[in-house]
Amino acid sequence: MKTRVLAVSALAALTLAACGEAPSDEGATGGATGGTAAADFLGCMVTDQGGIDDRSFNASAWEGLQAAEQDLGIQVKYVTSKSESDYTPNVNSLVAEDCGIIVTVGFSLGDATLTAAQANADEKFAIVDENPDADPDTDGVQPTENIKPLLFNTAEAAYLAGYLSAGMSESGTVGTFGGIKLPTVAVFMDGFADGVAKYNEDKGADVKLLGWDKAKQDGLFAGKFDSPTDGKNLASNLIQQGADIIMPVAGGTGLGAAQAAQESGGKVAIVWVDTDGYESASQYKEVFLTTVEKGIANAVETATVETVNGQFTNTPFIGTLANDGVGLAPYHDFESKVPAELSAEVEALKEQIIDGTIVVESANSPQT
Amino acid sequence: MALDTSAPPAPVEPEIQLPISYKAPITMGVLGVFALVVFGLMGDPAKTTTFDLTIGTEAFALPDVAVPSMAFSVVTAVLCLIVAGYALVRARSRRRVPWWAILAFGLAFILSFLSWVAAGKTLPVTGLLQGTILLSVPLIFGAQSGVLCERAGVVNIAIEGQLLAGAFMSAVVGSLTNNIWLGLLAAVVAGLLVAWVLAVFAVTYFVDQVIVGVVINTLVLGLTSFFYTAVLSQNVETWNSPPVMQRIAIPVLSDIPILGPVLFNQSLIVYLMYVLVAVVHVGLFRTRWGLRVRAVGEHPKAADTVGIDVNRVRFRNVLLGGMAAGLGGAFFTLGSVGAFGKAMTAGKGFIALAAMIFGRWSPLGAVGAALLFGFADQLQQVLSIIGTPIPSQFMLMAPYLATLFVVAGLAGRSRAPAADGVPYIKS
Numbered sequence: 001m002k003t004r005v006l007a008v009s010a011l012a013a014l015t016l017a018a019c020g021e022a023p024s025d026e027g028a029t030g031g032a033t034g035g036t037a038a039a040d041f042l043g044c045m046v047t048d049q050g051g052i053d054d055r056s057f058n059a060s061a062w063e064g065l066q067a068a069e070q071d072l073g074i075q076v077k078y079v080t081s082k083s084e085s086d087y088t089p090n091v092n093s094l095v096a097e098d099c100g101i102i103v104t105v106g107f108s109l110g111d112a113t114l115t116a117a118q119a120n121a122d123e124k125f126a127i128v129d130e131n132p133d134a135d136p137d138t139d140g141v142q143p144t145e146n147i148k149p150l151l152f153n154t155a156e157a158a159y160l161a162g163y164l165s166a167g168m169s170e171s172g173t174v175g176t177f178g179g180i181k182l183p184t185v186a187v188f189m190d191g192f193a194d195g196v197a198k199y200n201e202d203k204g205a206d207v208k209l210l211g212w213d214k215a216k217q218d219g220l221f222a223g224k225f226d227s228p229t230d231g232k233n234l235a236s237n238l239i240q241q242g243a244d245i246i247m248p249v250a251g252g253t254g255l256g257a258a259q260a261a262q263e264s265g266g267k268v269a270i271v272w273v274d275t276d277g278y279e280s281a282s283q284y285k286e287v288f289l290t291t292v293e294k295g296i297a298n299a300v301e302t303a304t305v306e307t308v309n310g311q312f313t314n315t316p317f318i319g320t321l322a323n324d325g326v327g328l329a330p331y332h333d334f335e336s337k338v339p340a341e342l343s344a345e346v347e348a349l350k351e352q353i354i355d356g357t358i359v360v361e362s363a364n365s366p367q368t
Numbered sequence: 369m370a371l372d373t374s375a376p377p378a379p380v381e382p383e384i385q386l387p388i389s390y391k392a393p394i395t396m397g398v399l400g401v402f403a404l405v406v407f408g409l410m411g412d413p414a415k416t417t418t419f420d421l422t423i424g425t426e427a428f429a430l431p432d433v434a435v436p437s438m439a440f441s442v443v444t445a446v447l448c449l450i451v452a453g454y455a456l457v458r459a460r461s462r463r464r465v466p467w468w469a470i471l472a473f474g475l476a477f478i479l480s481f482l483s484w485v486a487a488g489k490t491l492p493v494t495g496l497l498q499g500t501i502l503l504s505v506p507l508i509f510g511a512q513s514g515v516l517c518e519r520a521g522v523v524n525i526a527i528e529g530q531l532l533a534g535a536f537m538s539a540v541v542g543s544l545t546n547n548i549w550l551g552l553l554a555a556v557v558a559g560l561l562v563a564w565v566l567a568v569f570a571v572t573y574f575v576d577q578v579i580v581g582v583v584i585n586t587l588v589l590g591l592t593s594f595f596y597t598a599v600l601s602q603n604v605e606t607w608n609s610p611p612v613m614q615r616i617a618i619p620v621l622s623d624i625p626i627l628g629p630v631l632f633n634q635s636l637i638v639y640l641m642y643v644l645v646a647v648v649h650v651g652l653f654r655t656r657w658g659l660r661v662r663a664v665g666e667h668p669k670a671a672d673t674v675g676i677d678v679n680r681v682r683f684r685n686v687l688l689g690g691m692a693a694g695l696g697g698a699f700f701t702l703g704s705v706g707a708f709g710k711a712m713t714a715g716k717g718f719i720a721l722a723a724m725i726f727g728r729w730s731p732l733g734a735v736g737a738a739l740l741f742g743f744a745d746q747l748q749q750v751l752s753i754i755g756t757p758i759p760s761q762f763m764l765m766a767p768y769l770a771t772l773f774v775v776a777g778l779a780g781r782s783r784a785p786a787a788d789g790v791p792y793i794k795s
Contacts, residue, residue, distance in 0.1 A: 051710070053597050175753070181760060210753050220752040223764045227714035228705040229506075233499055237749050240423070240495040252709050259612070259705040283609050283707065 038072040043304050044099035045078040046090045048106035050225065052078060055280040056251050057296050061105045061128055064300025071301070072308055074100070087112035095120050101307040103128065103300055107184050117144045124312050126150055126303045128296055129184050131316055131366060145314050150299040151366035152319035154184075154273075155191030156353050157292045157326040158247075159360045160346050161271050162195020164328070165245040166207040167342040168269070168289060175210040175243030177220040177234045177257075179250035183364040188249045188273055188292060190214055190362035198349070198358075210243050217363065222253045231256025239268055245289060247271035258284035269334070276329040289338075291329035295319050318366055322354045392465045396452035396473055399773075403477055404445035407484035411438035415487040423494040423629045430625050437487035444480035448473055489754045496743075496750050497630040501638060504735075504742030505703065506531060506713070508641055509696020510720025511727065511734035512648050513559075516689035518729055519652060520682045521665040521787040525581025526566050528717025529588035530690050533558040534697020536592040539708035540600070542610025542701065548636070551610055551702050552695065559694015560687055562588060567686040571679050574791040585717070593710045600708060612706045613637060637695075637703040644692060649731040661685060665785035668792040678792045693717070719767075726771060728782045737771075744770040 043065050047058040065076045079090045091112045094102050102123065104113045107130045114132040117125050124146050131149035165174045176192055178185040189212040196209045212219035220238075222230045231250055235257035238246055244267060248254030254270075258277070261268040262284055272281065272291040281288075299317050306312055319325015328346070331338050352358040417437045421430040451473040455465045482491055510527040517524035537558035542551030566584055569575040600608040613635035621632040652658035660681060663671040668678045700712050719741060727733030744767035752763055 051597075053601055213755060218760050220749065221760050221764065224714055226709065226711055228707070228709050228712060229700050230714070232705050233503060233746070234749055237495065237499060237746075237753055240492055241753050252712075255707070255709065256705045263612070283604055 038074050038308055041072070041074040041100040041308050042098065043068055043074050043076040043101055043103070043308075044094045044097065045076070045103040045105065045300075046087070046094065046109060047078060047080050048087075048108050049081055049083060050106075050251060051080055051082075054251060056274045057128060057294065058105050059280075060275055060294070060296035061103055061300045064297035065103060065304060067297060067301040068304035068308070071305060074304070074308060081109075084108065088115065091116045095123050100124065101126060101304055101312070103304070106130065107182060113147060114144065117147045121146060124148075124307050126300065126307075128300070146312075148303055148312065148314050149316040149366075150296070150303060150319075151316055152294045152296070152299075152326050153187070153360075153362075153365050154292060154294055154319075154326050155187050155194070155360045155362040155365050156321045157328055158188045158191030158273075159195040159198070159353065159358075160321075160328050160349055161247065161290060161292050162192035162197075162209075163199045163349060164195070164290060164338070164342065164346050165192070165247070165271055166196045166199035166205065167203075167345070168334075168338065169207055169245050171242050171244040172206065173208045173210060173242035174245045174247075175220075175235075175238035175241070176247040177211045177222065177231075177238070177250060178248075179222055179225040179253050181218075181221050185249045186212075186217065187362050187364035187366075188247070189219060190364055191292075191360055192247055192271075194360055194362075202345075208242075210238055210241055222250055225251035225253055227253050228256035228259065232260045235260035235268075239264065243268075245269050245271065247273065247292070249273050255281060255284070258287055261287040272329075278329065278332045286333050288329075288332065289334050290331050293327050293329050295325045295327070299325060316366070320354075321350055388459055388462055390456075390459055392470075393452055393456040393459050395773075396448065396455050399477060400445060400448035400452045400473075403448055403480040404442065407480045408438065408442035408445045411441050411484050412487055413438040417483045417486050417488070418490040419482075420490050420492045421494055421626055423492075423498065432490070435483065437483050440483040441480045444476045444483065447476040448480065451476065485751060485756050485758075486754060491754065492750065494626055494629055496746055497626070498633075499746040499749070500739060500743040501630060501634060502704075502742075503745050504738045505638060505641055505699045506696050506716045507720045507723050507738035507741055508645065508735055509699065510693050510717050511724040511738055512644055512731060513689040513693035513696070514721055514724035515648060515652070515729060515731050515734055516685050516692060518724070518788050519665045519785055520661045520685035521668060521785055521790065521792070522566075522570055522682050522686050523577040523581065523789040524566070524686070524689055525578055525721065526562060526584040526588075526690075526717075527693050527720050528713055528715065529581075529585040530559045530562045530693035531697040531700070531713045531717045531720075532585075532592055532711070533562045533588050534694035535700040535712060536595070536697075536708050537694075538698035539608055539610050539701040539706075543607055546611055548611050548613060548702055552637075552640075552698050555694045555698035555702075556691045557694070559690040559692070559697065561690075562694070563687050563690020566690070567683045570791070571682045571686065574793060577789055577791075589711060592708075596708060596710050604707070608707045610702055610706055613703050635703055637699050640695065644695070645731055645735055648692075652731065662785070664792075665787055668787050668790075672792070672794065678794075682792070693720075722771070725782060725784075726774070729784060740770060740774065741767045 045061060045065055050058045052058055052062055062078055068074060069076045081087055081090050087109050095116055102125050104127045106128060110130040110132045113125055113127050126148040128150045131151060132147055174196060176189050178189060193209055193212055193214040196207055199205060200207055222234055231248060231253035235246055246257050248257040258270050258281060261270045269289040270287045272288050274294050276291045276293060277288040278285045299319060321327060415437045416434045418432050418434045420432050451469050454469060458465050510531055513527050514524050534555035538551040538555035541554035562584060566580055569580040570577040615633055615635055618632040622628045660676050664678050664681045672678050701708050723737035723741060724734045727737040748763040748766040752760055
C-alpha cells in the first residue's frame with residue numbers, strides 16, 4: 001500500500017511536471033517584403049509558462065514583436081515554454097537560429113537569459129520584467145552588455161488606481177489579491193496601498209484596504225496564476241468582508257474575480273492589470289473600473305526596432321508614467337460614473353508623479 | 369422450584385489481546401498542550417474575538433458572538449485535553465477512540481486556534497463554512513469517482529483528466545446551447561469517454577492502471593489546451609461563454625441559522641453532489657450491486673467463482689466513476705466562473721485522489737476528507753484577509769499541513785480494497 005501511495009504521488013508530480021513536454025509549438029510568420037537587411041532580421045521570443053495566449057504579458061510582448069514586423073518587414077517567431085525546464089533549451093535553440101534579438105518574457109527566465117547571454121556575447125537579448133544584472137541571486141556574476149532589461153514601475157500607475165478606487169468605493173473598503181508573491185506582483189499592490197492611503201490623507205477618509213499590508217509586505221495570494229475558480233473564491237471572501245472594488249494581480253486566476261463582480265450585479269467593480277481588461281477579457285467588460293496598464297508591447301517594439309537599426313543598448317528601459325510605459329486605461333463604462341472632480345484629482349496626481357512632487361516608493365520597484 | 373441452569377457452560381473463547389495503541393491520545397495530548405500554551409496562555413488577555421454568524425441572506429439574523437480571546441482559547445484547549453484524557457482511558461482498555469471524540473477534539477482545537485488568530489478582529493463564520501463547501505465540491509465529485517473505481521479494484525489516477533474534460537465539454541456545449549442542463553449532460557458524457565479509454569486499456573487489455581491514468585491526464589490536458597487555443601479563444605462569444613448557475617435557496621431549510629445558508633443556499637451542482645454522495649453510499653453498502661462491486665474489489669477470484677463477471681463489473685464501475693468526475697468538472701465552468709481556462713482544474717483531481725485514500729475508500733469518509741481540505745484552504749484565505757501573524761506562504765500550506773496531522777495522528781490505518789490495482793485475468 002505504501003509503495004502505491006508513493007508511486008501515485010510521484011506520478012502525480014510527474015504529470016504536473018509533464019505539462020510541458022517538448023518545447024514544441026513554434027509559431028513563425030514569414031516577414032513581408034521590405035529592405036533586404038530588415039528582411040533577414042529574425043526577431044525571436046521565448047514565452048514563460050503562461051503561453052502566447054495568456055491575454056497578458058506574453059501576448060503583449062508578442063504584439064510588440066508583430067508591430068516591429070509590420071514596421072520594418074522583419075521576420076518574427078516565438079517558442080512556448082511549458083515548464084521551467086524548457087527555459088534554457090528554448091533560449092539556446094533560438095541562439096542557434098541566429099536571431100537578431102531574443103526577447104525573453106518574464107522574471108522566471110532571468111537565469112536562463114543571463115547564462116545564454118554570457119555564453120553568446122554576439123547575440124542580443126531583451127528581457128521583460130527582470131533585470132538579471134541587478135538580481136541579487138546572480139551576484140558575483142560579470143555584468144553582461146548584451147541584455148536590455150525592459151522594466152515597469154507599475155507602482156506609479158497602481159497608485160492612481162488606488163486613489164481612484166478609494167474615491168469610488170461606496171462601502172469604504174477595497175481589496176486586492178495576488179497570484180504568487182513575486183516582486184512584479186507585489187509592486188502593483190504596494191502602489192495600490194499607497195494610493196488608498198493618499199486618498200485617506202487628503203480627504204480625511206478611512207477607506208480600508210484588504211489583502212495587502214504594505215508595511216509587512218504580506219497579504220492574500222492564490223498560489224497560482226491559472227485557477228479562476230480559486231480567484232472567484234478569494235474575491236467572494238473579500239466581498240464578504242465588505243470590499244466593493246477589487247484589484248486581482250493574478251493573470252487567469254483573476255478572471256474569477258471578474259466573474260464574482262459580474263454576479264454581484266453592479267455592486268462590485270474590478271481594477272484589472274497589465275492589458276486593458278475591457279478588451280482582453282471583454283466578456284466581463286462592464287465590471288472593469290480601469291486597468292493598470294504596462295506598455296510591454298511598445299517597449300518590445302522599440303527595443304526590436306532599435307536593434308534592427310543597429311542602436312541596441314543594454315541600458316534598462318523603465319516604464320513610468322512619464323514615458324507612458326505604465327498608465328491607467330480609460331474608464332470605459334465607468335466614464336459617466338466617475339465624478340469629474342475625482343478624475344481631475346487623478347489627473348493632477350499623475351502630473352505630480354511625473355514632475356517628481358510625489359514619489360511612489362516601493363521595495364518591489366525595478367532596480368537598475 | 370429452581371430451574372436447572374447447570375447446562376454445560378459454553379466454551380469460553382480465548383480473548384485476543386489487541387496491542388494498546390497510544391497514537392491517538394498522544395497526538396491529542398500534544399496538540400492540546402500546544403493549544404493551551406500557544407493559543408491560550410500566550411494570547412492577549414485584553415482582546416476579544418468576534419464570531420460573525422450571519423451572511424446577509426437569512427430571514428432572521430443571529431447576533432455576533434464576542435468572546436474574550438484568551439479565556440476562550442484556554443477553555444477550548446482544556447476541552448481538548450479532556451478529550452485526550454478520555455482517549456487515553458479508551459486506549460488503556462484496548463478500545464478504539466470513537467469518531468465523535470475525534471470530531472469534538474477537532475472542533476475544540478479549531479475554536480481555540482480561531483480565537484487566538486482572530487484576536488481583536490471579526491471572523492465571518494458562516495462565510496467561512498459556505499466557502500468550505502464550494503472549495504470542496506470538485507474534490508468530493510472526484511473522490512466519489514475514485515471510490516467507485518477503486519472499490520471495484522481499478523486504480524483511477526485519471527480523475528484530473530476526467531474533471532478537466534467535464535469542465536471543457538460543459539463550457540462548449542453550455543455556450544452553444546445556452547442551456548445548463550445540456551452542459552451538465554455534456555460534462556457527464558465527456559467524463560464517460562475519458563473513463564472508457566481507461567476501462568478499455570486497464571480492464572480489457574490489462575495495461576498497468578497507474579500508467580494508463582497518467583497518460584490519460586496528459587492527453588486530456590493536451591487536447592483541451594489545443595482546442596482552447598485553436599477554437600475557444602478565437603470566438604469567445606460562441607464557444608466559451610456558457611451560462612453560470614445561480615444560487616437556489618431551498619425554502620425553510622435555508623433559513624436555519626448558520627447551516628441553512630451554508631448547505632441550502634447553493635447552486636444546482638452542489639445539490640447534485642449531495643444526491644451523488646447519498647446514492648454512492650447507499651448503493652455500495654446497502655444493495656446487491658454494491659456487495660458485488662466490493663467482492664470484485666476484495667477477492668475477484670471468489671466473486672468469479674460465484675458467477676460474477678469480474679471484468680464487466682469493473683468496466684461498468686470505471687464508466688460510472690468517469691461520469692461522476694465529469695459532472696464534477698462542470699463545477700469549474702457552469703458552477704463557478706463560466707468560461708473554460710487552460711488547465712483550470714489546477715491539480716484538484718490529485719487532491720481528490722488523496723481525499724479518497726485519506727477517507728479510507730468510503731464515500732462518506734472521502735466527503736469528510738474533502739471538507740477538511742476545503743476548510744483549511746478557505747480558512748487560510750479568510751485569515752489572510754483579516755490579517756494574521758503567520759506569513760502568507762505558510763498559510764498556503766495549511767490544507768496540506770492539516771492533512772498530514774490528521775492522517776498521521778488521528779485517522780487509523782487505511783487499507784485499500786485487496787485487489788485494488790491488480791488486473792483480473794481469468795485462468
